[in-house]
Amino acid sequence: MNSLLIVPIVLPAIIGAILVFFAKFQRMQRVISAVAMITILSASIWLAIAVYNEGIMTMNMGDWPIPYGIPLVADMFATVMLLLSAIVGVCCLFFAFRTIHPDREKFYFYPFYFFLLTGVNGSFLTGDLFNLFVFFEVMLIASYILIVHGGSGFQLRESFKYVTINVFSSMFFLAGVAYLYAATGTLNIADLGVRVAELDQEGVLNVVAVVLLFVFAMKGALFPLYFWLPDSYTGPPAAIAALFGGLLTKVGIYAIIRMFTVVFNHDPTFTHNLILFIAGATMFFGVLGAVAQYNFKRILSYHIISQVGYMVMGLGIFTPLALAGAIYYIVHHIIVKTALFLFAGISEKITGTNDLKQMGGLLKTHPTFSWMFFITAISLAGIPPLSGFFSKFPLILSGMQEERYLITAVALLVGLLTLFSMIKIFSFAFWGRQKHTEPQAKIKTGSLLLSTAPLVALTIILGLMAEPIFSYSLEIAEELLDPAVYIESVLEE
């Protein structure tokens, strides 16, 4: 049964390759991709349940013995991320059916969509550092293409910067891999955990830890390396921006959490305090950017930055409660952020602009859409019955318990500013005088809302059923804080 672990990686790769041949047949492409995406979703659900019941699953590629071969490892954290990527994948795909321009559709949109998912799922499942690099590159090359897809002047310009920055950080990733291989002689993550523990994590190993932190921070848009994000996420159409906003930065965060719980967990006074400082700065400067903007998508992009800070803050405090909060936050964030980007796409479809100053009165003409947006927006800001509150609460609580008052204060302030900027969107775009024309007011949004409805429902469910879901993330956090389980189950196979 363990070999089924490979399905979430191989299936999108094969489907992507098949779809290349059907690039000009619109209907066929849609049918194939919808069926494949739902298969991936069910495979992820099956995997999550199986791992929850039976413990960590591993699979050695080509039956090479560990540590020579490349393992795929599915622990609870990885399966949760897989499940989220599948949910986001389904919603964005169905949204893309309705909104993507036919020209783009015929120009290999779906193949690259699936190649991107291959890379994302692969990075979640792999248990080898170099393999992580390869899957990162698969994901990044697909993302370069999707970000420039359509080739408008703005997109071309911003994606050149995006590509340069990402290639640069990939090279540092490779340099970090080289240093780590020189110091320890292995690249298997579980084996690295053992070797680093033997070597005492100081001197050169701390340098390697910081190099890898730098790389993943670049991909995850942490302070001071977030400047590329807002511009490149405003260019592409909503379905792609939502997929990126939901998934891509979180792959970087996933890699940080994986590396700094399994491998570099022996010198927390240095590494984790550094992470905590970065987390505070990321939250603060990200939200300041959001407050200053008047562009719908750009506000959301800056929010990604500030919220990535919360996740890293959980890692920086490094207690079970804080880490559980970080995981809950990732779950909440991926769902809510994807939904918000899709809503930005809907409002752009109605009003034809992203500039908040030229919008207004959507509440009167499109009430269902507006209230769905309202629920998601206050969920993002952290109003109690929704998931945003229950993901921030454990982070704040553990900050208090560990007497990290400064970061807790920053987190609270940032929550307030997030609420402020979401209210800004709501009051500019939805309240006030109607600024879009009558024919625009008659645009139907029903089918678009259908593909975002599962996400809105999920944020309500996550809030109302906070207790079982929180105890689930607490289990994940305890699993992460006790890397011996992970290491044993990989090495003994």
Place this chain on the structure above:
Amino acid sequence: MELLMSIVVGVFFMVGTYLIMTRSLIRVVVGINILSHSTHLLLLTMAGLKTGAPPLLNRGEEAFTDPLPQALILTAIVISFGVTAFTIVLAYRTYKVHRTDDLEQLRGIRNE
């Protein structure tokens, strides 16, 4: 030998970084390319250069060279070929659309 290689890697990194900071699109592409080659050299050097026979078993040799870094570099080179091809096309398209290859003029206006 490792020392010499390290110096070469350092010089390549320097040249690559310098080229990335210049204003012309195509120089940036070349810079990216040089930077990736320097990283490949670093990968080769860090694992230790040739220390024994080629890794072929049952030929009576005792010490073998580590084949893993070479496998890693092979993969990394393929990836960097792909990325280079893509960046060249991207630079060309950007030039065609914007009619300039000067990054200073490609800065763009805020909130356009």
